[in-house]
Amino acid sequence: DQQVKQNSPSLSVQEGRISILNCDYTNSMFDYFLWYKKYPAEGPTFLISISSIKDKNEDGRFTVFLNKSAKHLSLHIVPSQPGDSAVYFCAASAKAAGNKLTFGGGTRVLVKP
Amino acid sequence: DAGVIQSPRHEVTEMGQEVTLRCKPISGHDYLFWYRQTMMRGLELLIYFNNNVPIDDSGMPEDRFSAKMPNASFSTLKIQPSEPRDSAVYFCASSRDRAKNIQYFGAGTRLSVL
Numbered sequence: 001d002q003q004v005k006q007n008s009p010s011l012s013v014q015e016g017r018i019s020i021l022n023c024d025y026t027n028s029m030f031d032y033f034l035w036y037k038k039y040p041a042e043g044p045t046f047l048i049s050i051s052s053i054k055d056k057n058e059d060g061r062f063t064v065f066l067n068k069s070a071k072h073l074s075l076h077i078v079p080s081q082p083g084d085s086a087v088y089f090c091a092a093s094a095k096a097a098g099n100k101l102t103f104g105g106g107t108r109v110l111v112k113p
Numbered sequence: 114d115a116g117v118i119q120s121p122r123h124e125v126t127e128m129g130q131e132v133t134l135r136c137k138p139i140s141g142h143d144y145l146f147w148y149r150q151t152m153m154r155g156l157e158l159l160i161y162f163n164n165n166v167p168i169d170d171s172g173m174p175e176d177r178f179s180a181k182m183p184n185a186s187f188s189t190l191k192i193q194p195s196e197p198r199d200s201a202v203y204f205c206a207s208s209r210d211r212a213k214n215i216q217y218f219g220a221g222t223r224l225s226v227l
Contacts, residue, residue: 041220
């Protein structure tokens with residue numbers, strides 16, 4: 001039972017354009033959402049997060065949007081840069097379930113120069 | 114800070130052998146997590162500790178897997194005996210902020226069981 005899903009395994013975008021990554025979840029108890037970025041042979045690194053009491057959080061070129069009614073969140077990267085080429089993971093946690101993170105399967109982003 | 118440190122980075126062993134993976138969390142972090150990443154199952158949580166005490170080990174696949182945290186700066190994940198299906202990348206992560214739950218990951222140990 002996949003509680004967090006990233007339905008697009010890969011995404012290719014031109015440098016300077018917007019990258020939009022999507023994530024869906026099924027567990028209504030999730031109250032905190034995170035995006036991680038992973039380069040080959042490295043561990044995931046934290047990128048940006050959002051609490052369920054908000055619908056948007058912005059940090060530089062990265063913005064995360066949360067639509068609780070649709071159980072959907074998205075990550076926007078504007079403008080995309082070649083260094084953004086990586087695998088992006090969506091993750092979710094629920095206070096009631098302790099400190100566990102449930103990860104999506106990841107989306108591989110390729111930014112073409 | 115050096116970040117979360119895992120050793121070894123790569124491990125190749127034969128089926129039936131014991132494997133021990135090591136992790137040093139970030140100083141001051143009181144949560145430690147062990148994950149496994151495979152193509153089939155993605156990133157899955159195996160076990161996590163709070164203040165050196167195991168809190169949730171429901172992700173540990175079977176009795177062949179065990180994890181310990183003897184002190185705040187060291188944890189081990191042991192597989193005994195190892196099997197080819199244990200081949201995966203194992204990540205350790207630590208965090209200190211329960212409210213935000215931002216976890217910091219090590220570089221991982223790539224395990225190959227032949």
